[in-house]
Amino acid sequence: MAELHRHQKILALLAEHPFLSVTELTDATGVSAATVRRDIDKLEKAGFGQRVHGGIAAEKGHHARRAIPLPFMENRDIAVEQKRAIAAAASTLVRDGTSIIIHGGSTCFHFGMAIARRNLRVFTHSMPLAAYLAEYGECQLTIGGGDLHREPGIVYDRFADERAFYASQFFVGALGIERQGLMETNPLLVQLTRDMAAFANEIIVLVDSRKFAERTSTLSLPFAQIRRLVTDDGLADADARMLEEEGVDYIIAARKGETDT
Template structure:
């Protein structure tokens, strides 16, 4: 990852979290602690963030906004929560069924978790398809179309309708509110709505951070969601919102995930 791309990734991460430790940045960028510390120095000198003990902080008064991070960065953020969600989601999948898995990092962790199950998996996610092709034994069907490198999906809006029907559609989101699943990319909004019509049950996989995000586009109202799985960081207020909206949800305990 180039220095410019690293700096952009750090600033995007700070839009979601007020503080990032050196360890967080090493995990997110894949470079050494020494390189991370040099990046922190440069961002601080440029007035884009603030160097603090042990890491880097967002500037005071900086507006928090939802940003779609590059997949390779987002995949390695909140991994404990995502793996816990993946494990809980795996428990509601029946062997022998056909499931649809959307793009995104939490769905990727879920797909990796069920890679060796007796399942047929349909996905438009290039990262997940590549992982399952190399590491999985499940039957894999990959959607066709143009490659959209971010968010990492194959999609052709002019293609003929898909001829399959899944028992479950597992989908993530950039944000969650009482309005529904929120996304910033219009392509994902369209794709989600198409896939919803091809599955018997819609299962949303989102870590608890996503309840604070407010992307501009509603991809799917909560009334269309059959089940939601999140981690034990879910606040009481967000749990109450889900209950008020009639959403059945499962809390994945992060402490139960093996190291």
């Protein structure tokens, strides 16, 4: 079982049981006790639980709300109707002939599909999106260099100099949205998000409304850097008020093709 799938399995079990022993986890995942202990260390550092003698304990009051990152191919096919509506609304914010950066993630992938045939210069680190645009797109495509990280499907080298590409807009997703801003658990995505934000005039967040209920461990971008957010018509009133209080303009992408602000 791959590491990401093991972590998802452990977190799913931890949501049901306040304590899991190393022995229980070796049986559930089919790996050695040493591997399970390393998994426990990583989950504890990410804020998903607490290492205790003989296993891992759920963080009291928090474990049921923690966001669990899903593999890209699985996440791409969740809430598709909402993501397509968000992509369509976001595409109206882009002017032909401009340069844009598109982050990885499933909602950004749907956005990339929506602008694939536009007269644009697109920069991305997302391998799934780059593959789609290469086959079906008509835009000018630039792919970030570096090592391939199969999950979450990113090619990235944090030491690469990419200052030659400067964009009008950076379209980015997130694993969760809290009052502080955009939240993630993957250190790679946190660093990449911060790096790309420095190369764009405007940052536009693309997230479906489920992300406002997720709780993750690391701030990737504060709302102070965010110009606009596009979400679906499931946005709760409390979350809308939070965005207004933080000074973030938002667009609600109705699934019938109408948008409200």
